[in-house]
Each structure stands twice: as C-alpha cells, then as structure tokens.
Amino acid sequence: MTIVPKRLAVKFNLKREPRIQPDDLAPIFQRWIQEHTVDGMLIDVIDYKHVPEGPGVILIADEGDYGYDLSDGQIGLQYIRKRDLPDNLPDALRLTFRQALSAARQLESEAPGDLAFDYLSAKITFLDRMRYRNTSERFDELHDEISSALSGIYGASVRLERCYDDPRFNFALRSTVNGDLPADDVVEGLTKNLTPV
Amino acid sequence: MTTWKEQLADQIPETMGILIDTYEAQIELRKQGKLDEKVFAEQRLRKGAYGQRYDNGQRHDGVQTRQLSYPSGELVKGPDTLWDAPGMQRIKIPYGGLTARQLEVLSELADEYADGILHITTRQDIQLHYVHIDDTPDLMRRLAAVGITTQEACGNSVRNITACTLAGVCHDEVFDVSPYAEAMTQFLLGHDDVQDFGRKFKVAFSGCAGHACGLVKMHDLGLLAQTRDVDGEIVRGFTVFVGGGLGTVPHQAKVLVDFCSEEQLLPLTQAVSRVFARLGEKKNRNRARIKFLVAKLGIDEFRRLVQEELETVPHDDRHTAYLDSLGDFTYEPAKAGMSLNGTAMPDGFANWYQTNVYHQAQHGYSAITLHLPLGDFTAQQGFHLADIARRFVGDNIRLSVEQNIVLRWVADADLPAIYRELHAIGMGDAGAGTIVDITTCPGTDTCKLGIASSRGLTAELRTRLIERINLLPDAVRELKIKVSGCFNSCGQHHVADIGFFGNSRRSGNHKMPHFQVVLGGQWHENAGSYGLAVGAAPAKRVPDVLEALTNRYVAERAEDESFQSWVKDLGRKAIKAMLQPYMQLPSFDDQPEYFSDWGDSRVYTIDDIGVGECAGEVVSLFSLEIAKAESTHFEALLALDDGNFHLADEQAYKAMVLAARALVRTKYLDVGDDYDNIVNEFRSRFYDTELVYDRFAKGKFARYLFKRHDQIPNRVNEDYAHQMMDETQLFIENIHTAEQRINGVIVS
Numbered sequence: 001m002t003i004v005p006k007r008l009a010v011k012f013n014l015k016r017e018p019r020i021q022p023d024d025l026a027p028i029f030q031r032w033i034q035e036h037t038v039d040g041m042l043i044d045v046i047d048y049k050h051v052p053e054g055p056g057v058i059l060i061a062d063e064g065d066y067g068y069d070l071s072d073g074q075i076g077l078q079y080i081r082k083r084d085l086p087d088n089l090p091d092a093l094r095l096t097f098r099q100a101l102s103a104a105r106q107l108e109s110e111a112p113g114d115l116a117f118d119y120l121s122a123k124i125t126f127l128d129r130m131r132y133r134n135t136s137e138r139f140d141e142l143h144d145e146i147s148s149a150l151s152g153i154y155g156a157s158v159r160l161e162r163c164y165d166d167p168r169f170n171f172a173l174r175s176t177v178n179g180d181l182p183a184d185d186v187v188e189g190l191t192k193n194l195t196p197v
Numbered sequence: 198m199t200t201w202k203e204q205l206a207d208q209i210p211e212t213m214g215i216l217i218d219t220y221e222a223q224i225e226l227r228k229q230g231k232l233d234e235k236v237f238a239e240q241r242l243r244k245g246a247y248g249q250r251y252d253n254g255q256r257h258d259g260v261q262t263r264q265l266s267y268p269s270g271e272l273v274k275g276p277d278t279l280w281d282a283p284g285m286q287r288i289k290i291p292y293g294g295l296t297a298r299q300l301e302v303l304s305e306l307a308d309e310y311a312d313g314i315l316h317i318t319t320r321q322d323i324q325l326h327y328v329h330i331d332d333t334p335d336l337m338r339r340l341a342a343v344g345i346t347t348q349e350a351c352g353n354s355v356r357n358i359t360a361c362t363l364a365g366v367c368h369d370e371v372f373d374v375s376p377y378a379e380a381m382t383q384f385l386l387g388h389d390d391v392q393d394f395g396r397k398f399k400v401a402f403s404g405c406a407g408h409a410c411g412l413v414k415m416h417d418l419g420l421l422a423q424t425r426d427v428d429g430e431i432v433r434g435f436t437v438f439v440g441g442g443l444g445t446v447p448h449q450a451k452v453l454v455d456f457c458s459e460e461q462l463l464p465l466t467q468a469v470s471r472v473f474a475r476l477g478e479k480k481n482r483n484r485a486r487i488k489f490l491v492a493k494l495g496i497d498e499f500r501r502l503v504q505e506e507l508e509t510v511p512h513d514d515r516h517t518a519y520l521d522s523l524g525d526f527t528y529e530p531a532k533a534g535m536s537l538n539g540t541a542m543p544d545g546f547a548n549w550y551q552t553n554v555y556h557q558a559q560h561g562y563s564a565i566t567l568h569l570p571l572g573d574f575t576a577q578q579g580f581h582l583a584d585i586a587r588r589f590v591g592d593n594i595r596l597s598v599e600q601n602i603v604l605r606w607v608a609d610a611d612l613p614a615i616y617r618e619l620h621a622i623g624m625g626d627a628g629a630g631t632i633v634d635i636t637t638c639p640g641t642d643t644c645k646l647g648i649a650s651s652r653g654l655t656a657e658l659r660t661r662l663i664e665r666i667n668l669l670p671d672a673v674r675e676l677k678i679k680v681s682g683c684f685n686s687c688g689q690h691h692v693a694d695i696g697f698f699g700n701s702r703r704s705g706n707h708k709m710p711h712f713q714v715v716l717g718g719q720w721h722e723n724a725g726s727y728g729l730a731v732g733a734a735p736a737k738r739v740p741d742v743l744e745a746l747t748n749r750y751v752a753e754r755a756e757d758e759s760f761q762s763w764v765k766d767l768g769r770k771a772i773k774a775m776l777q778p779y780m781q782l783p784s785f786d787d788q789p790e791y792f793s794d795w796g797d798s799r800v801y802t803i804d805d806i807g808v809g810e811c812a813g814e815v816v817s818l819f820s821l822e823i824a825k826a827e828s829t830h831f832e833a834l835l836a837l838d839d840g841n842f843h844l845a846d847e848q849a850y851k852a853m854v855l856a857a858r859a860l861v862r863t864k865y866l867d868v869g870d871d872y873d874n875i876v877n878e879f880r881s882r883f884y885d886t887e888l889v890y891d892r893f894a895k896g897k898f899a900r901y902l903f904k905r906h907d908q909i910p911n912r913v914n915e916d917y918a919h920q921m922m923d924e925t926q927l928f929i930e931n932i933h934t935a936e937q938r939i940n941g942v943i944v945s
Contacts, residue, residue: 003198006309027798034258043265043283044251046327046642047796048314050570050656052623053577055313060327062267062281065312071577083329084268127309130201168301168580170308 002145004085004092007127010100011069011078012117018075019114022049022057025068028110029059032066038103040064064096066103072163077104077117080127090149093124097153098194105187119187123163125172132171134164139173150175155189201335208342212387216348217341220244221334228272228280238275245287245350246333248275249326249643252282259799274330283327285643286311286336287350292360292378292402293321293596293603297583300594302343304579310336315579317572317600319636319689320357320399322350326643348386353394355385355470360402361410362595362603365528366557366564370404371422372433374411376526377462378402380519384463385470393474395485399442400466402435403723412598414450415441415692415724417487418469423456434458439469439499440491443686445894446923447727448488449916451496453503463516468506472499483897528606531591534561535610543617548627554612557605563612564605566629567619570659571637571652572600574624581622589615598689599636601629632669632676633662636689640682640699641794646893647682648803649699649710649736653795655680661740673747676760677720680712684927691727692718694760695746700733700930701803703820703937704782710736710794710801713926714776716746717764726761729834729919730926731772737791738779745775769834819936822859823929826852830925842918846910849918849925853902856932860889863936876906889935898924898931 026045033042040061048054053073059066062083069078079100085092104117124146126132132142139162150158156177163172177186202218209217223240226232254265267281274280288303295303303323307315310332311325318324328336337347349355358378365373381400385391391398400418403411413419419438424431434456441450457465469487476494478485491499555564567582574582586594586604593605602624607615619625628634635658638644640651658678666674681688681698690696696715701708711733718728734742754763764772785792792801833848854872857879861868868878883889884899891898901924910917 026796030259030798033263034260041265041267044256045797046312047653047656048312048573050659051314051573051575051578054573054575058312060283060312062265065327071313071575129305129309130199130204166580168305169577 002089002142003131004087004089005126005128005132006130007080007082008085008092008096009078009080009123009125009127010093010096011074011076011123011125012100012104012119013074013076013121013123015116015118018111020111022047022068022070024111025057028107029057029066029068032059032106037106038066039099064099066099068107072123076123077107078123079103080125089145090152093146093149094153094194096124097122097190098196101190101194118183119190120181120183121174121176123172123174125163125170127170129170134162134167134169134171136162138171146173146175153190153193154186155193156181156186201338205338205342209338210341213341213346213348214338216244217334217337220337224330224334227274234273234275238278239352241274241330242352243349243354244333244337245289245347246328246330247285247287247351248278248645249283249285250641250645250647252279252284252645253277254279254282257799257802259802280330284330284333285639286325286328286333286347287318288323288325288340288345288347289350289357290321290323290345290596291358291382292364292375293362293598294375294379295594295596296343296592297586297594298592299343299345300579300583300586302339302345304576304583306336306339307579308576313576314573315576316639317569317574317596317602319598319600319638319687321359321596321598322357323596324639326639346386349391351397353396355391355398355400358382358385358400358402359411359598361404361408362597363410363555363557363564363605364402364404366555366559366562366605367404367408367410368558369407370558371424372404373526374402374404374420374422376519376523377420377435377459379526381463381466383519384515385466388467388470390467390470390474394470395477395479396482396487398470398473398487407722409692409720409723410598412692412724413438413441414722415443415447415689416450417442418466419450419723420462421723425456432458435462437465440488440496441724442486442488443689443691443727444486444488445483445684445686445897445927446920447686447691448492448920449727450488451491453496453500459520460517463513464507464510465503467510467513468503471506471510472502476502481897483894528593529591530562530593530606530608531587531589532608532611534559535608536561537609537612540610540613542613543620545620545625545627546613546616549616549625550612552627552631553629556609559606561609562605563607563609564603565607565612565615566597567602567604567624568626568629568634569601569624570626571655574602578622578624582619582624585615585618585622599630599634601634628663628666631666631674632678633659633666635659636677636679636693638681638687640680640688641797644682644687646685647699648684648701649682649712650794650796651680651682651688651697651699653797654697654712654736654739657795658740658743669747670751672754672760673751676747678743679718684713684930689724690715690718692720692724693728694718694720695743696728697739699736700933701801701937702733702735702782702933704792705784707785707792708801708803708937709782709792712736712739714739714742716772717761719761727919729769729837729922731769731834732776732780732831734776734779735782735791736794742776742779745779746772749775765838769831769838773831819859819863822862823856823932823936826856826859826929826932829855830922830929833925834922837915837918837922840915842913842915845918846913846921849921850905852925853905853928856929857902860932860936860939863939872906876902883935883939888939889931891931891934894931898928901925901928 056070064081269280272280360378420435438450439453637655641647679693697712715728719725829852836845
C-alpha cells in the first residue's frame with residue numbers, strides 16, 4: 001500500500017477572471033472563522049497577496065489550510081491537508097477533495113454570479129519530497145493507484161499529467177475528467193461520492 | 198520507511214547531528230512530561246523554534262475571544278504556549294550569505310513545513326511561519342545537510358551575525374569584513390562563554406563608517422573596519438562599539454576600543470562576552486541587554502573590566518587560526534566581467550537600473566538588489582532564483598537587513614538579461630532603497646507582541662507610493678520608511694527618516710489601532726542617530742500623515758536639505774501642529790472603519806475582553822488627565838530640542854507623575870498634587886498589586902517613574918535626556934494600556 005504524503009493539497013481553479021479582488025477574501029475568511037463555516041479548527045487569516053503568484057490569502061487551520069491561491073498564475077481555491085490524513089492514499093485523496101470542494105462551493109455561494117470554479121479539473125500536490133520525488137518514474141509508479149482513486153471520487157475516468165518537470169518542485173498532478181460531461185453532473189457526482197457514509 | 202535522519206546521515210556534520218538528535222529527544226521528553234516546560238522552551242528557542250501569535254490557545258475573532266482547542270490539549274512547549282499551535286522557525290544566515298543550493302533547500306522547507314513563504318528579517322535571517330514543532334528536527338536536518346544551522350537563532354544567545362551586503366564589492370570599504378563575520382560566527386557558535394547571558398547578544402560588522410549597511414552603532418557589539426600604519430606596515434583591525442541597541446529604549450553604542458587588531462578581535466569579543474555573562478542582569482529581563490550594563494557601569498569602567506578580563510582569557514588557537522585562511526575567502530563569479538555597452542534594454546529596465554544596480558569596485562561587475570514586498574518570496578520563486586543565480590552569479594547571494602536579496606558579481610553585460618528573468622518571476626521590481634522599499638516587522642500578523650499591523654500598514658503605504666512613485670520628487674523618493682508593530686523596534690523605526698511603531702488608544706469603549714510617528718532617525722553612518730516620537734495617529738490616518746509630511750518637506754526644504762535637518766529646523770512643535778488634524782479620535786459610531794487595522798476586517802483588539810466597571814464616567818476623567826501628561830511630555834521634547842536637558846528631564850518626570858495621577862484618580866479622586874503622595878498611591882494601588890503590569894514587560898515601565906522619583910540625576914546630559922524621553926513615552930503608553938485593562942468596559 002502506498003504511503004500517504006505528509007501533506008496533500010487539492011486546488012480547483014476559477015473558470016474565469018473574477019470581479020472580486022484578493023482584498024475581498026480576507027473578510028470572507030475572517031467571517032468563516034466567526035461562523036465556523038468550514039471544517040477544522042480555524043486559527044487565523046494571513047494575507048500574501050503582495051507576493052506575485054504566491055499563496056494569496058490563507059485561512060490557517062490546525063488540520064489544513066484553505067487558500068485563495070494565486071500560484072502558477074491561476075487563481076483558485078486550494079485546500080492543503082497538513083495532519084490527520086487517513087493511512088491510505090485513496091482515503092487521503094477523498095478527504096482532501098471533500099474539504100476543497102466544500103470550501104469552493106461555499107465561496108461560490110458568497111459571491112454568486114462571480115466566482116465559479118472548474119471542478120472538471122484539479123491540481124493535486126503531494127508535499128513530501130521524501131516519499132514523492134517529482135520524477136517521471138514516481139509518476140509511473142503511482143499513476144494507476146491515483147487514477148483509480150480519482151475515478152472513484154468523480155464517478156468517471158480521469159487523465160493525469162505532471163504539473164512540473166523540475167525535480168525540485170513538489171510532485172504535483174493535474175487531473176482532468178475524461179469525456180464531455182456536463183459540469184453540473186460532475187459536481188453532483190463529486191458531492192455524492194465525497195459525502196461521508 | 199526511510200527518514201530524513203537516515204537519508205542525510207552522511208551529509209550532516211557530526212556536531213550538528215548530535216545537537217539535533219538531542220533536541221528531538223527533548224521533544225519526546227517534553228511530550229512525556231519529563232522535561233520542565235521552561236527548560237524546554239529555552240532549548241527550543243536556542244534552536245530558533247519560536248512561538249507565534251495565538252499560541253496561548255485564544256483568539257479574538259472580532260466578536261468574541263474564542264478558545265483554540267488543539268489536539269494535544271494542555272501539552273505545552275513553554276509557558277502559555279500550546280504544543281500544536283503553529284510556530285515560527287528562524288534560520289540564521291551569517292552575514293546573509295547564501296549559496297544557490299541552500300536557497301533551494303530553504304524553498305523546499307517553506308512549502309513542506311510552512312505556508313510556502315520565505316520571509317527575510319532585519320537581521321539577514323530567513324523565517325518560516327506556521328511550522329509545527331514536531332516537524333522542526335527534520336527541518337533542521339535538511340538545513341544542516343547544506344551547512345545551515347538554526348542553533349542559537351533565538352533565546353539568550355549570540356544571534357545571527359550581520360554584515361554589509363556589499364562587503365567585498367564596495368567602493369568605500371576599508372576591507373572585506375565577510376571572512377571576519379564568518380570566523381566570529383564559527384568561533385562563538387556554542388562557545389562556553391556565550392551560554393550564560395541574561396538576554397540576546399547581537400553583533401554586526403561594517404566595512405566603512407559612512408554608509409548604513411552594517412549599522413554597527415545600534416548593536417550590542419559593532420565592529421567597524423579600520424587599518425593602521427604600524428611601523429610602515431598597514432595592519433587590519435576594527436573600531437569596537439559596544440552597548441548599542443534599539444528595543445524599547447534605544448541606546449547609541451559607545452566606542453570600547455578605537456583600534457582592535459585582527460589578532461585581538463576574537464579574544465576581545467570573548468572578554469566582552471565574559472563580562473556580560475558575569476555582570477549582566479539575569480533576573481530582570483527588561484534590563485538584561487548589555488546596553489544596560491554599559492550604561493550602568495559607564496563605558497570607562499566597562500572598558501577597564503574588559504581589559505582586565507582579556508588578560509584572563511585562556512589561549513585558544515582559534516583566536517588567530519582563521520587569519521591564515523583569509524586569503525581563501527574569495528568570490529567566484531559565474532562569468533567574466535563585461536561592460537553593458539550595446540546591449541538591448543528591455544522595457545522597465547531603465548527605472549530598475551537606476552535604483553537596483555550598484556556598480557562594484559571590480560570593473561565590469563554589478564551587485565543588484567531584488568526589492569521584495571514585505572521581505573517575502575515564494576518557494577517557487579526561490580527555485581527559479583537559484584537557477585538564475587547559478588547562471589549569472591554563482592553562489593554570490595546575500596540577504597539584506599532591508600529585507601531584500603542582493604545578487605553580486607553580475608557581469609554588466611548581463612544586466613538586461615538578468616532583469617528580464619527576474620521580472621518574469623516577479624522579482625524585478627524597481628525602487629530598491631527608495632521610499633517604496635519599506636522595512637517592516639511581522640507585527641500582529643504572526644508576532645505575539647504585535648500591537649498594530651505593521652505589515653498591513655506597510656502594504657497599504659507601498660501600494661499608494663508605487664502608484665505615484667514617478668511623480669515623487671527625488672528628495673521624497675530617497676526617504677526611508679520603517680515600521681514596527683510595537684515599541685520593540687524589530688522594524689528598526691528609530692533609524693528611519695520616517696518611522697512608525699504600533700500602539701493603541703481608546704475612543705469610547707473601543708480600542709483603536711494607532712502608530713506612533715518617529716521622525717528624523719538616521720540610517721546613514723551606521724545608524725548614526727535615532728528619531729524621536731512626535732505623536733500617535735490612528736492607523737487609518739497614517740497614509741495621510743505621510744503625505745502631509747512629505748508634501749511640506751518638499752514645499753519648504755532648502756536646496757539639498759536632508760529630511761533630518763528639515764525636521765530639526767521645523768521643530769517638534771510645528772510638526773505636532775501639522776499632524777494634529779490626523780490625530781483626532783473619532784467615535785466608533787461615526788467612523789467604525791478606524792476601529793479595524795489595515796488588512797484585518799475584525800474589529801480591533803489587542804487582547805481579551807477587559808474587566809472593570811463604570812468605564813464611561815471614569816474614561817472621561819482619565820482622558821482629561823492623561824492628556825495633561827501627554828502635553829507635558831511634549832513640552833519635555835521641545836526642551837530637549839532646545840538643548841535644555843535639565844528642563845527636559847524635569848518635564849518628563851512631571852509627565853510621568855501626571856500620568857500616574859491620571860490612573861490613581863480613577864480609584865482615588867482626592868490624591869492631590871503632591872508628588873510623593875501620587876507615587877506612593879500609584880505604587881501601592883497599581884504596582885504592588887501588579888495591576889499596571891504589562892503582560893510581557895511586567896513592571897518595567899512603572900519602575901521608570903520610581904527610578905526618577907527616588908533619585909534626582911547627578912548629571913543630565915543629552916544621552917540621559919533622550920533616554921528619559923523614551924522612558925516617559927513608554928510609561929504613558931503603559932498607563933493607557935493599564936487603564937483600558939483595569940477600568941474599561943472594552944468591547945473590542
């Protein structure tokens with residue numbers, strides 16, 4: 001069984017440039033803390049929007065951080081699970097996807113008509129260079145297991161590709177749902193498949 | 198499963214490996230309750246593993262104080278510091294010197310253990326935030342494998358030794374101080390004579406007297422390069438300064454030795470360390486820095502003690518061994534030096550070239566500054582920058598005390614190409630060393646001591662200034678702004694043209710974030726003089742304060758007149774009058790936005806809900822009384838400006854008594870005007886009961902009053918008067934804070 005990474009992240013990019021600015025995110029995240037809108041022990045909000053293509057605005061939590069992330073020139077909602085990951089990779093992916101989806105949907109609901117995430121595709125980052133070196137060999141080793149887990153999450157087959165060739169970077173994959181499925185159906189499937197039983 | 202310890206076993210120096218293993222064992226012992234929390238805390242700090250804001254398990258969310266229930270429950274890593282709470286890891290980078298490989302490893306650690314950001318400090322360190330204590334041993338191992346240690350990065354130890362970023366390439370330096378900084382770093386690291394300090398000890402090297410880079414006059418120990426002709430031979434050495442420091446009460450360092458030969462540099466440093474360890478304050482942390490010992494003994498007596506100690510320092514081969522290898526300390530450029538002539542210039546290059554490029558003493562080479570916003574960069578930028586460094590400059594990377602990165606040994610012909618590449622990764626901003634290049638400490642973002650959001654204010658000022666940088670006159674563009682989140686001066690506000698430090702004021706039943714305005718500090722001449730506070734403005738008015746100051750400076754300055762000179766000529770009274778409109782406190786109902794800090798939507802607070810009753814009535818009386826104290830303090834400042842040091846001292850003393858009276862009258866209206874009565878009542882009601890105690894400084898500020906009340910100074914000189922001004926300011930701040938805590942119905 002593949003060892004889970006130390007940290008695992010899932011990011012959904014925005015479909016289009018939003019009207020709201022990164023400045024608007026800190027108050028939203030502060031409100032999430034007040035109202036305990038998302039899961040986790042929410043600690044603080046940190047603002048890095050001044051850093052080009054950086055982590056943007058982050059809602060720091062004990063278990064995992066929610067970020068309005070600006071990295072790679074792509075704005076998106078990223079959830080980084082930092083602790084208490086399940087001890088098998090499919091469940092770890094499932095948990096991280098669930099948290100990311102939940103936060104992204106929440107953000108959409110607070111900025112109706114503006115923020116819209118592309119759920120057909122996701123960036124999955126394994127923040128653990130000891131166990132997940134960013135090499136093509138490691139990708140080949142892990143491809144089938146990750147692909148299978150993601151198919152279970154989406155209820156559809158997915159294709160995977162590495163985000164970076166540079167071996168110093170994190171092992172990061174872009175997953176994309178195969179075929180021409182309606183986005184609403186994908187979200188519905190995701191929500192259903194990720195609901196804890 | 199392989200561990201980092203196993204994987205890196207062959208790459209970690211043995212002594213560093215043992216230290217990290219011991220630390221990891223201490224973590225386990227602490228978890229099992231077999232190691233005292235205070236002992237562990239000091240051990241952790243000496244490894245650079247610091248606490249962070251909210252690590253006591255409480256946070257005000259803008260509505261109420263919430264408990265943060267971490268999984269490890271009540272387990273602590275120090276007093277009031279919960280185990281699972283995120284912490285900060287400080288990483289020492291001696292004289293700021295980095296290799297490309299080290300930069301890569303630091304970047305790896307930032308996104309695996311922290312929040313993806315590397316932060317450069319004003320001591321040329323790197324800090325990572327939101328790090329879990331359990332991750333720190335492996336983090337340290339990965340650093341150790343590339344020659345970086347976090348040992349003695351915090352705690353009561355010798356902190357990162359700093360030096361000019363241009364050392365070795367500067368036109369004006371006497372000689373390159375880098376190898377001396379390196380030698381002293383290695384000599385003092387873990388040395389027996391530096392393990393028993395009552396407080397931290399900061400050392401800096403500078404290659405010349407005129408420029409700012411080394412800042413030796415604001416250090417515990419400052420070494421300024423000098424040469425002397427001895428029997429026809431030019432020999433190297435240093436002017437040694439001791440007892441400088443910023444902090445709550447800034448001190449200018451005194452000259453300990455006019456010329457210390459290079460052979461005597463390490464023995465003398467060891468002697469200073471031994472005197473400090475033996476005679477420095479240990480119990481009262483607030484007076485434990487060496488500056489207080491030097492002030493207490495006087496520089497002449499301190500010098501005598503050091504000379505006496507020097508004779509007892511045992512022989513150590515290391516004192517001079519490094520001198521034999523000074524010649525090995527060379528720089529390897531990646532390319533041959535070539536002139537810029539004829540190379541095509543990309544868009545934006547001209548502005549960048551003007552502010553970010555320094556032509557080295559070595560023909561055909563330049564040092565370039567990467568102007569980083571708030572001292573931050575991402576892990577990905579770090580990887581890309583390592584690539585750029587390898588191609589253009591090799592391992593010639595330095596971090597600066599102005600929170601930037603400097604690449605040295607760039608062939609001039611490569612300047613357009615390197616600019617293009619830096620621009621592509623978001624590190625090609627112009628404006629290094631100008632008014633937009635603002636220094637700031639972490640403030641309330643992550644620091645436990647932060648009172649106001651220094652980073653939030655800096656980001657706001659920076660955004661506004663960049664928008665109109667091309668419209669600003671040169672005299673304004675060249676100004677230095679530095680911001681601290683509290684009076685502890687980590688943002689070095691004392692040595693800026695325009696400095697700000699965070700405090701708070703009360704309006705009605707709410708607190709409002711403020712910044713004290715500090716004008717006229719001197720960055721040049723190694724932090725040649727310190728500025729003084731002229732008044733506090735609400736945080737949201739600080740951009741207006743800055744604009745008012747710079748507009749008037751431009752309008753009224755004589756040709757080529759410096760900001761320091763203009764401030765001095767204009768006088769504190771006129772400046773205060775100019776800023777007065779920006780210092781008014783609106784009510785919460787009228788302008789609620791003033792009650793939130795920059796970059797933080799929460800209603801402002803600095804601590805949990807205050808206790809007490811009858812706030813409304815008391816506040817009104819207190820506000821009147823404390824205003825008298827502040828006015829008197831201002832009079833004292835004017836007297837200081839006039840050179841009337843005795844009057845300044847008397848007025849400052851009076852201001853402290855009035856401030857104490859203001860607080861006493863909230864409980865005892867008939868205290869009267871007799872100074873003895875006021876001080877006695879203040880002592881028994883607020884000091885002995887610890888009601889006036891600051892959470893971190895304890896009774897330090899109250900003792901400023903007692904000290905002056907109990908002893909009329911024998912000799913009032915300028916240094917004394919300056920110190921009196923600062924202590925009075927801090928005492929008044931302390932009274933404000935105490936009143937809010939004791940009497941207020943603070944709802945935010």
